[in-house]
Structure formats: C-alpha cells, structure tokens
Amino acid sequence: MYGTTAVTFEDLRKRLNPQGQIDFVMEVLAQSNPIMQDVKWSEGNLPTGNQTTLRTSYPHPELRRVNRGVQPQKSTTRQVVDTCCIMETRSEIDVRLLKLAPDKMAFRASEDRAFIEGFGEDIAKYLFYGDTDANPDQFNGLGVRYNTFAGDRGETGYQVINAGGKTAKKQTSAYIVEWGDDAVMGIYPRGSKAGLETQDLGESDATDKDGGKYRVVSTLFMWDAGLAVKNLRKVAAIRNIDCKAAAEDTTSEARKALVEKIIVAKNRIVNLKNPVLYVSPSVYTMIELHLSDKNNVYVTRRDLMEKMPELYISGLRVSKNDALTETEEIIA
Numbered sequence: 001m002y003g004t005t006a007v008t009f010e011d012l013r014k015r016l017n018p019q020g021q022i023d024f025v026m027e028v029l030a031q032s033n034p035i036m037q038d039v040k041w042s043e044g045n046l047p048t049g050n051q052t053t054l055r056t057s058y059p060h061p062e063l064r065r066v067n068r069g070v071q072p073q074k075s076t077t078r079q080v081v082d083t084c085c086i087m088e089t090r091s092e093i094d095v096r097l098l099k100l101a102p103d104k105m106a107f108r109a110s111e112d113r114a115f116i117e118g119f120g121e122d123i124a125k126y127l128f129y130g131d132t133d134a135n136p137d138q139f140n141g142l143g144v145r146y147n148t149f150a151g152d153r154g155e156t157g158y159q160v161i162n163a164g165g166k167t168a169k170k171q172t173s174a175y176i177v178e179w180g181d182d183a184v185m186g187i188y189p190r191g192s193k194a195g196l197e198t199q200d201l202g203e204s205d206a207t208d209k210d211g212g213k214y215r216v217v218s219t220l221f222m223w224d225a226g227l228a229v230k231n232l233r234k235v236a237a238i239r240n241i242d243c244k245a246a247a248e249d250t251t252s253e254a255r256k257a258l259v260e261k262i263i264v265a266k267n268r269i270v271n272l273k274n275p276v277l278y279v280s281p282s283v284y285t286m287i288e289l290h291l292s293d294k295n296n297v298y299v300t301r302r303d304l305m306e307k308m309p310e311l312y313i314s315g316l317r318v319s320k321n322d323a324l325t326e327t328e329e330i331i332a
Contacts, residue, residue, distance in 0.1 A: 032320065032321065034320070036124055041187070041188060043187070043190055044084065044190050047191065048189055051079055052080045055075055056078050059075055082226050084225055084226035085137055085138050085224070086222075087123075087225070088223075094206075095215045095217055116221075124321065125323045128323055143173065145232075147239070147331055158268060159233065159268055161261050163239065167330075169328070169329060170242060170327065171241060174237070174238040174241060174265075174280075175236070175237050176275050176276070177235050178272070178273060184229050185228045186225060186226070188224050192224055202218070204216060243282050246258075255286050255290040258287075259287065259298050260298075266314065275316060276317050277319065279320060280325070281326075284318060287299055298313050299311065
C-alpha cells in the first residue's frame with residue numbers, strides 16, 4: 001500500500017496553506033472535456049447494458065391495377081447490444097495521518113476530488129477510444145464504430161469523411177454527435193444508478209507491502225457506464241486530420257478545406273436538431289483562426305454573458321476536448 005497508492009505525511013504537508021489549513025488544490029493536470037456535460041444518460045434494458053433494435057429495411061407500396069392484387073411485405077430489423085464497463089477504485093488514508101489534519105473532512109474531500117476528476121477523464125476517453133476488441137472490460141466508443149470510409153447512405157462508412165492526413169501517429173479525429181433518446185445516449189445497467197457513486201466505508205484494516213496491518217478510512221468510488229448509438233446517422237466523423245500538416249500549413253486555404261469537410265460531414269446527419277462538433281485543441285485553434293479570414297462565411301462566434309465565447313460552423317457548436325488525442329494512426 002505504501003509508495004504511490006498510500007497518502008503520506010508529505011502529501012498532507014503539501015496540502016496545508018501558510019495558516020496550517022487544508023488549501024484548495026489547483027488541478028493543473030485536469031483535462032477539459034465538455035462532452036461529459038453534453039451526454040444524456042439513460043438506464044439500459046439489460047443488466048449489463050442495452051439492446052437496441054434497428055430497422056434495416058422498410059416495406060414499400062406497389063402500384064396496383066384494377067382486378068390485380070399486391071404482394072404482402074414486411075420490414076426487417078437487427079439488434080445491437082452495447083455493454084457497460086465497470087469502473088471502481090478506493091481511497092485509503094491512514095487514521096493516524098488523518099488525525100494530524102486540521103480539518104479532517106476537508107482533507108478527505110481534497111483527495112476525493114482527484115478521484116472524481118480521474119473518473120471523468122476515463123469516461124471521456126472511452127467515449128472516443130473505447131474498444132472491446134482491444135480490452136473487453138471497456139465499452140465501444142465512437143472511434144471504433146466510425147472507422148471505415150466505405151459505405152452507401154444508411155451505412156456507417158457513409159458517415160465518415162477522410163481528411164486525407166498522411167503523417168503516421170500525428171492524426172486526430174472530429175466527431176459530430178446528436179444526443180437524444182433516438183440518437184446517441186450514455187447508458188448504465190438496468191437497475192443501477194447513473195453517474196459516479198461514492199460510499200464512505202469508514203475504518204478498516206489495510207496491509208502494507210510487508211504484510212503489516214494498520215487502520216485506514218476508506219472511500220469507495222464506482223461508475224458503470226457505456227455508450228449506445230441508436231441511430232448511426234446521428235453521428236458523423238472526420239478522420240485522418242493531420243496535426244503535423246496543420247501546424248506547418250497555416251494558410252487560409254488549409255483551414256477552409258478542413259471547415260468544408262466538417263460541413264460535408266454535418267450534412268450527412270439526418271434530421272439535425274442540436275448536434276455538437278467535438279475536436280482536439282489543435283483543430284479548435286485552426287477553426288478559431290479561420291474567423292480572421294476575409295472570405296470566411298462559415299465560422300462564427302457567439303458571445304455569452306460571463307462565459308467564454310462559443311465557436312460555430314454553419315450553426316454547429318464546436319467543443320474542444322482534451323480526450324481527443326493528436327497521435328492517432330492513419331485509417332486506410
């Protein structure tokens with residue numbers, strides 16, 4: 001338990017201000033992932049996740065003649081099962097160390113905030129990069145679902161635009177997502193609760209690396225979560241955005257080309273209502289710089305009271321997320 005997992009005297013000392021009180025900890029490692037505020041959560045219909053029934057074909061009427069009949073028809077469906085991941089960890093603080101803290105509750109809350117931030121970062125990461133083939137304990141994110149360029153309208157590949165990046169391990173992606181009951185949802189298992197659960201376990205025995213026993217106060221953190229895409233046409237992706245080329249080519253033509261690909265992707269989403277474009281920090285910068293282009297007609301900025309302005313591309317809100325990496329491989 002000692003070393004990197006146990007809270008030490010040094011950890012306590014670093015959290016005291018000059019007055020000897022528990023100081024507010026600046027979360028310099030914290031990421032910015034607004035997607036976590038956009039996700040709409042729904043209880044799944046399975047103990048392990050959710051089963052969605054998708055319509056794959058529609059019956060169509062025939063042109064009937066007098067004294068001639070028509071053939072009966074039917075629609076066809078298929079079912080998709082999305083599983084949830086089980087995330088869990090514990091915080092343990094030596095009771096003797098806790099007694100030294102001037103404000104015991106503040107000290108525990110200070111440590112708990114770090115765990116909460118960690119959960120949020122991991123869920124955001126899985127929303128984009130979760131892959132049950134690589135790790136069956138995860139859930140499938142958007143990246144593994146929208147990773148092909150081949151397909152006609154109504155197929156996944158039609159929803160994916162190739163930005164044409166060619167630099168290995170310097171790619172990123174952008175995703176346009178429509179959240180809603182009939183679109184894309186965050187899910188949690190049937191009979192469970194949405195969001196992060198915490199449980200104060202009180203005092204218990206812990207064991208150090210040499211087998212010695214000592215008393216700790218423990219907090220249990222749990223979050224079961226998954227992702228369900230109920231309508232594949234409610235998502236569009238722009239893959240193979242070359243971050244290296246974007247950094248070197250700062251011309252308005254390069255920025256305009258990216259914006260135009262985003263618009264093409266946006267128009268492949270069916271029945272647009274309130275979609276959001278999720279991009280990496282570098283892509284967000286490219287879009288914002290396009291505001292200054294004299295020929296710009298697509299990118300706009302909306303000023304908000306006591307908030308940072310928001311970027312829009314043809315009415316599409318742009319959201320910058322640290323969880324989107326800029327070291328992706330090229331998708332062939």
